[in-house]
Amino acid sequence: MMRDSQENIPFALRQFTPAQLREALRKMHLIRLFEEGAEESYMRGLIHGTMHLSIGQEASAVATCMELTDADKITSTHRGHGHCIAKGADVGRMFAEFFGKETGYCHGRGGSMHIADVKTGNLGANGIVGGGLPIAVGAALTAKRLGREEVTVCFFGDGANNEGAFHEALNMAAIWKLPVIFVCENNRYGMSTSAAYATAVKNIADRAPAYAMPGVTVDGNDFSAVAEALHEAIARARAGEGPSLVENLTYRWRGHSKSDRNRYRTKDEIEEWMGRDPIARFRAELIAHGVLDEAGAEAVEAEARAAVAAGIEFARQSPAPGVGDVTKFVHAEAAA
Amino acid sequence: MNAQVQIDAQLRELSYAEAIREAMAIALESDPAVVLMGEDIGTYGGAFQVTGDLIDRFGPERVMDTPISELGGAGVAVGAALTGLKPIFEFQFSDFAALAMEQIVNQAAKLRYMLGGEAEVPVVFRMPSGSGTGAAAQHSQSFEAWFGHVPGLKVVQPSTPAEAKGLLLAALADPDPVVVFEHKLLYKMKGPVPAGHYITPIGKAAVVRPGNAVTIVASAIMVHRALEAAAKLAAEGIEAEVIDLRTVRPLDRETIIASVKKTGKLLCVYEGVRTLGVGAEISALVAESEAFDYLDAPIQRLGGAEAPIPYNPDLERAAVPQSPDIERVARQLAKGEV
Amino acid sequence: MPVEVIMPKVDMDMASGKLAVWHVAEGEVVKKGAALFDIETDKAAMEVEAPATGRLHHVLAAPGETVAVGRPVAFIYAEGEAVGASPVAVEAPKTEAPAPLAGAAPVVVATIIAPDSADLRATPVARRLAREAGLELAAIAGTGPRGRIQRADVEAAVARAQPAPAVAEAPVTAPAAPISWEPHPGDLNVTTRKGVGVPLVMIHGFAADSHGWRPLEEALPKEQALIRIDLPSHGRSPLKRVGGFAELARLMVQVFDKVAEGPVHLLGHSLGGGLALALADIRPRQVRTLSLIAPAGLGPEIDGAALNGIARASSVDSLAPWLKRLTARPGGISHDFAKAAMLARLDPALREAQQEMARALFPDGVQAFDLTAALERVAMPALMIWGRDDHILPWKQALAAPGEVALHLLRGIGHVPQMEDPATVGALVGRHLRG
Incomplete structure (x- = not known):
């Protein structure tokens, strides 16, 4: 009887400590609030350019990174704020980057689309769809060549699975048995083009057999399902058995970027997915299993809210880079 | 003064390809982070036999055959460089780098900058380049200006075996991505090459023939064609100064400007397409510099024809500057006829 | 709230x-x-x-x-x-304005320098040297393409402005030749025939002089105004040291600028043809039409032996055989003609100066100057006449002419069509001048 009830407990709750689970919830709230704060700042004209919000995809980012250490690497995408926070970045320095400040992670040179935090193993978001795929394979090659026990997680979207780089990267990772996990965040649309229209296979994980690697499709809004799939893939990578492909089915609540007019999807569809809010689900799960109570959950959210407010304030107060330094960081020596 | 002058006691004759191989062997021996990657560079020895027998000496883990995946392969090299390896990635032909522009231009060149100096990409891309082999339009191009247009990349074009070795070792020592254009017609050319490790500095041109009548700036095989022309002109009493550019980015402004101030005449010779080519940049930098007030004739450029490289051997020769072309224009410049 | x-x-x-x-x-x-x-x-x-x-x-x-x-x-x-007063007084958040660009990476602002005059062309180094020497560019004759003033033009002007020892003029590259003559000061000799309309400037060939134009002059309309220039060390012009074609052209530009007050027609034969072509290139706006008779400078080949022989000849007997090479038919040159020609060449200093000029312009029997590019650039109506039996300059050099040049390749005619068939040449030139 005892065993049965154990088995009904979701994987994540069996695998991780209450402190880890609480931290995961905090990060999910932090991602949501960070992006809402960024959106608000953008609408007020405080942020330049554009940005790609991942609101609705928080479980995929956080659950994927649960078992990664700072030595493990990730490559991220243009929708990468969540990955960055999940991997351990500080939202103050992230806001500073969005505000174009010298204290930002990229000293104001990268912005939202190139947000990175090399110290926590985040090799960077990427403005090129599919750009990070071969780079992740290269990072895994380094680990293997230098005998490091690191793995690399390569985030990419459903759009990238039709780029040549995807196929070249998966093939090379497989022939060289490299410790890399390809994590597809299938949010159903590459800008406005649906994956159903643009992709010949039903599930992107169906591509995996072509490259002789395991491929699974999971509910990307179910924290535990994602964490479990990654647990297996990471173990396989660390054991030297090679790459895996994990497909997290999810949905972005917002448009592709800030210029999106949402002509290609219906309000009903968006609302239906908002009903599958990954944060609310995970929070309810933690409360149901007694990891947190309502007040504890509120406190977690309040903590995240305070961090976002402090982060925005830090960014606002931070100095801008000097325009004379426009060529700084092009080469190792300043202004080559 | 570069190193090969200092070590002339140890000079031996090696081919350009052998000199490159020797540089790679030195690198593989001295630094475990160095790996070679590329198509058919292992047992086959490389499309131009540049890697040769290195796989026998260093094994397939250090001399890695990649699948025919230029984009992916270049990207793997970028990712490996970003995380601690020092890959030398060989393209079979520089033309195929067009397949990998994304990784070279959007990623390798920009990562340090996009990440605010928090990361570096010490990768070397080797590119067999240039025409003259009858391989026609997709295997004969000279892309140095393409890559020279990208901040974050360094671009070198060795013209001799000694330079090929010294510049490759310099590229490996550089913490940033370097694109090395090796001229295919030079692979078999023999020349003195110092033994051991030395560096030919990136960003430094060399005056390979002094003169006062006209400055000829050339790179790669064009250096040899310019020297041939200069020898003929010398018989007529015209002393042309020939500069071996060596590095396309960053350009050695000082050497070029000093020479033009001396001669008052400038001829840029390059194999890439004339319009918007390397010579266009050199012309502009001279016209903008203090050397302007020393110019005694319009700056002249000899570059590749405004056409793909043709197959027919006569057409192929006509498509890029040859020694008599250089001789003719340099003579006209020297005589004040331009 | x-x-x-x-x-x-x-x-x-x-x-x-x-x-x-x-x-x-x-x-x-x-x-x-x-x-x-x-x-x-x-x-x-x-x-x-x-x-x-x-x-x-x-x-x-x-x-x-x-x-x-x-x-x-x-x-x-x-x-x-409760709905209170409008809270609009609340300031909207101040947009963080981008930092001003001042102090950014240096942006070069081009300075537009007004040209000294609309016509004036000069290389940057010529401008600088003239500025440093305090010389007006407008006073310097440019001998480069399209009349561009080059370094050598300014240096020559500077040398004229500062009287230098005569030895300084000795050409450095010339082989050690017996220097038994001294260059003479003064301008080149110019003679004129009064007439109406646009005058025709005529430049004779090597080892000839303005008298050689007489048969052609008679074939031209009587009212045609003429200006004849004697080359340096030729005819009545003073002896000058000429180190090369550019230097010779520079002397011609100086005299041309004096004689050509308005637009002129320009005619030249052989070396004079090459010089006429250079003048047309240097002063295109002043030249209404260009007529070239067997002009020099369109290819390397030349009968160097004949040139040297004529320049060297010290008697009618040594001159006559070389003169015979000038025409298609050996009978074209009479003994009287040779005698008259020799009379004009009695001065040994003149002969020495001409030999030196031949060595500078035609070293090793090769035309050391190339005017094909100048011919390409010529924009005024141009006429070229060549004898198909020219033994001095091969007529095939005429084929360097671009399509716009009217080409007349005369059968049975040698190097001096204006003497061998003045009527035909006169008719062609006359028609050309009338447009």
Whole structure:
């Protein structure tokens, strides 16, 4: 009887400590609030350019990174704020980057689309769809060549699975048995083009057999399902058995970027997915299993809210880079 | 003064390809982070036999055959460089780098900058380049200006075996991505090459023939064609100064400007397409510099024809500057006829 | 606290937005997420959703109004919340203006320098040297393509301005030749025939002089005004040292600028043809038409032996055989002609100066100057006459002419068509001058 009830407990709750689970919830709230704060700042004209919000995809980012250490690497995408926070970045320095400040992670040179935090193993978001795929394979090659026990997680979207780089990267990772996990965040649309229209296979994980690697499709809004799939893939990578492909089915609540007019999807569809809010689900799960109570959950959210407010304030107060330094960081020596 | 002058006691004759191989062997021996990657560079020895027998000496883990995946392969090299390896990635032909522009231009060149100096990409891309082999339009191009247009990349074009070795070792020592254009017609050319490790500095041109009548700036095989022309002109009493550019980015402004101030005449010779080519940049930098007030004739450029490289051997020769072309224009410049 | 409704940034480059229409009237109830108003951008109209549930008050922007991003356009009050005075006094968040570009990476602002005069062409180094020497560029004759003043032109002008020891003029590269003559000061000899209309400037060939034009002059219209120039060390011109074609051209430009007050027609034979071509290239606006008879400078080949032989000959007997090479038919040159020619060449210093000139212009029996590029550039009507039996300059060099040049290749004629067949040459030139 005892065993049965154990088995009904979701994987994540069996695998991780209450402190880890609480931290995961905090990060999910932090991602949501960070992006809402960024959106608000953008609408007020405080942020330049554009940005790609991942609101609705928080479980995929956080659950994927649960078992990664700072030595493990990730490559991220243009929708990468969540990955960055999940991997351990500080939202103050992230806001500073969005505000174009010298204290930002990229000293104001990268912005939202190139947000990175090399110290926590985040090799960077990427403005090129599919750009990070071969780079992740290269990072895994380094680990293997230098005998490091690191793995690399390569985030990419459903759009990238039709780029040549995807196929070249998966093939090379497989022939060289490299410790890399390809994590597809299938949010159903590459800008406005649906994956159903643009992709010949039903599930992107169906591509995996072509490259002789395991491929699974999971509910990307179910924290535990994602964490479990990654647990297996990471173990396989660390054991030297090679790459895996994990497909997290999810949905972005917002448009592709800030210029999106949402002509290609219906309000009903968006609302239906908002009903599958990954944060609310995970929070309810933690409360149901007694990891947190309502007040504890509120406190977690309040903590995240305070961090976002402090982060925005830090960014606002931070100095801008000097325009004379426009060529700084092009080469190792300043202004080559 | 570069190193090969200092070590002339140890000079031996090696081919350009052998000199490159020797540089790679030195690198593989001295630094475990160095790996070679590329198509058919292992047992086959490389499309131009540049890697040769290195796989026998260093094994397939250090001399890695990649699948025919230029984009992916270049990207793997970028990712490996970003995380601690020092890959030398060989393209079979520089033309195929067009397949990998994304990784070279959007990623390798920009990562340090996009990440605010928090990361570096010490990768070397080797590119067999240039025409003259009858391989026609997709295997004969000279892309140095393409890559020279990208901040974050360094671009070198060795013209001799000694330079090929010294510049490759310099590229490996550089913490940033370097694109090395090796001229295919030079692979078999023999020349003195110092033994051991030395560096030919990136960003430094060399005056390979002094003169006062006209400055000829050339790179790669064009250096040899310019020297041939200069020898003929010398018989007529015209002393042309020939500069071996060596590095396309960053350009050695000082050497070029000093020479033009001396001669008052400038001829840029390059194999890439004339319009918007390397010579266009050199012309502009001279016209903008203090050397302007020393110019005694319009700056002249000899570059590749405004056409793909043709197959027919006569057409192929006509498509890029040859020694008599250089001789003719340099003579006209020297005589004040331009 | 009412919730502020702002003009949101919905596009990358958007600084302000035009409010198109309100979907909710002032005082009405609105639900969070419901359409509140539309923005019109240059790309599309876009719906803005209500940020809160409540009643809309203090509508600050009417349809059609343009509002800066981030500025409030209305406020939403919670049900039952007291509606006070409009909170518009509250300053909208100050947009962080981009730092001014001053001090950014250096941007070179081009300075436009007015040319010294519309016609004047000079290389940068020529300009600098003239500036440093305090010379007016306009006073210097340019011998480069299109009359461009080059370094050597300025240096020559500087040398003239500062009287230098005569030895300084000795050409450095010339082989050690017996220097038994001294260059003479003074201008080149010019003779004229009065007439009407645009005058014809005539330049004779090597080892000839202006007298050689006589047969042609008789074949030209009587009223045609003529200006004849004797080359340096030829005819009545003073002896001059000439180190090369460019130097010779420079002397010709100086005299040309003096004699050609307005537009002229230009005619030259052999070396004079080459010089006429250079003048036409240097002073294109002054030359109305160009006539070239077997001009030099269009290929390397030349009968060097004949040139040297003529320049060297010190008697009628040694001169006559060389003169015979000038014409197609050996009988074309009579003994009397040879005698007259020798009379004009009795001065040994003149002969020595001409030999030196031949060595400079035609070293090793090769034409050391190339005027094909200048011929390409010639834009005025141009005529070229060549004898097909020319033994001195091969007629095939005429084929260097671009299509616009009228080419006449005369059968049975040698190097001096104006003497061998003055009637034909006169008719061709006369017609050419009339256009």
